[in-house]
Amino acid sequence: MSGRRLTRRQVVAGGIVGMTSLIAPRGAAEAGATATAAAAGTLTLGGDLVVNRMGFGAMRITGPGIWGEPKDPAEAHRVLRRAVELGVNFIDTADAYGPEVSERLIAEALHPYPQGLVIATKGGLVRPGPSQWVPDGRPEHLREACEASLKRLKLSRIDLYQFHRIDPKVPLEDSIGELARLQKEGKIRHVGVSNFDVAELARARRVTPVVSVQNRYNIADRSSADVLAVCEREHLAFIPWAPIARGSSDTLEGNAASKALDAIAHAHGVSVYQVAIAWLLATPAMLPIPGTSSVAHLEEDVAAAGIKLSATELAAIG
Numbered sequence: 001m002s003g004r005r006l007t008r009r010q011v012v013a014g015g016i017v018g019m020t021s022l023i024a025p026r027g028a029a030e031a032g033a034t035a036t037a038a039a040a041g042t043l044t045l046g047g048d049l050v051v052n053r054m055g056f057g058a059m060r061i062t063g064p065g066i067w068g069e070p071k072d073p074a075e076a077h078r079v080l081r082r083a084v085e086l087g088v089n090f091i092d093t094a095d096a097y098g099p100e101v102s103e104r105l106i107a108e109a110l111h112p113y114p115q116g117l118v119i120a121t122k123g124g125l126v127r128p129g130p131s132q133w134v135p136d137g138r139p140e141h142l143r144e145a146c147e148a149s150l151k152r153l154k155l156s157r158i159d160l161y162q163f164h165r166i167d168p169k170v171p172l173e174d175s176i177g178e179l180a181r182l183q184k185e186g187k188i189r190h191v192g193v194s195n196f197d198v199a200e201l202a203r204a205r206r207v208t209p210v211v212s213v214q215n216r217y218n219i220a221d222r223s224s225a226d227v228l229a230v231c232e233r234e235h236l237a238f239i240p241w242a243p244i245a246r247g248s249s250d251t252l253e254g255n256a257a258s259k260a261l262d263a264i265a266h267a268h269g270v271s272v273y274q275v276a277i278a279w280l281l282a283t284p285a286m287l288p289i290p291g292t293s294s295v296a297h298l299e300e301d302v303a304a305a306g307i308k309l310s311a312t313e314l315a316a317i318g
């Protein structure tokens with residue numbers, strides 16, 4: 001990754017074309033090699049859970065194809081502990097990651113949990129094999145999945161339980177209705193949804209209050225901009241997955257905004273991935289959850305909480 005990061009000295013020596021006139025160079029210190037998640041400010045989930053706006057996504061601490069054990073389980077434990085040390089108090093996971101592996105590793109590394117740590121998990125996808133994800137939104141499946149997550153995570157209540165993806169064979173009202181029942185029983189504190197469009201979100205909110213939406217969103221893929229707008233207007237958290245677009249088809253490289261991104265990264269003496277996270281953080285409803293299997297990448301990602309992009313830089317990214 002450091003291949004795309006330049007020191008300020010290199011930037012000054014090499015010069016930058018195009019964007020430089022728009023961007024005032026800043027030092028790498030500003031990126032905050034030492035910045036913690038708190039530098040991102042906070043967001044209140046469901047009116048009562050205050051979390052730092054820089055979260056961690058625990059999907060990447062499993063094996064290839066998000067299947068089975070990680071290559072280096074000790075590093076996975078270190079990543080989770082380091083995230084908490086760096087002030088991350090919102091960790092996203094799902095029963096489907098591994099499956100079961102991510103939730104189990106979280107409990108192994110962090111239980112008993114520090115005060116204020118919010119673990120957000122999900123149900124509604126089953127895994128026949130590596131890289132395969134099959135929706136199962138039947139109420140009986142969601143109940144079973146939630147109860148299994150409670151056990152694996154060693155929790156008596158899940159702070160944020162997200163419906164992972166709509167099952168085309170099951171009306172979303174039936175799936176969300178079961179989460180509302182689990183909430184009434186005290187097994188779930190707040191309900192969130194994932195991979196929902198605007199109309200689906202409105203339908204879910206007619207069944208029960210929804211406090212967050214987790215959709216794919218990054219500089220290269222803004223297809224959920226309309227959902228983000230609803231979240232901003234209605235004070236729901238928007239949790240962008242694939243925040244640095246490294247794990248799938250669209251990438252930051254070769255994108256229309258990538259030239260601006262490169263120039264801004266050069267000017268700040270940080271990586272393009274850090275700028276991509278800082279760009280997300282510029283929207284107050286946003287709670288990014290960059291995912292990684294390495295402590296070095298985690299530290300770099302969290303340090304992005306300390307980068308403040310100017311209005312000119314934000315406009316240059318578009």
Ligand SMILES: NC(=O)c1ccc[n+]([C@@H]2O[C@H](COP(=O)([O-])OP(=O)(O)OC[C@H]3O[C@@H](n4cnc5c(N)ncnc54)[C@H](OP(=O)(O)O)[C@@H]3O)[C@@H](O)[C@H]2O)c1
Binds near residue numbers: 056059290298
């Ligand atoms: N709701 C959903 O349907 C859904 C779908 C996908 C993901 N998610 C959630 O969203 C989180 C983030 O999504 P994602 O993991 O797909 O995000 P991403 O933006 O694709 O980034 C993850 C990839 O980037 C690499 N990476 C992370 N930090 C880096 C850095 N500083 N430099 C270079 N490479 C870096 C990671 O590899 P290394 O391990 O080598 O660092 C990993 O392969 C997941 O962990 C999961 O919690 C939700």
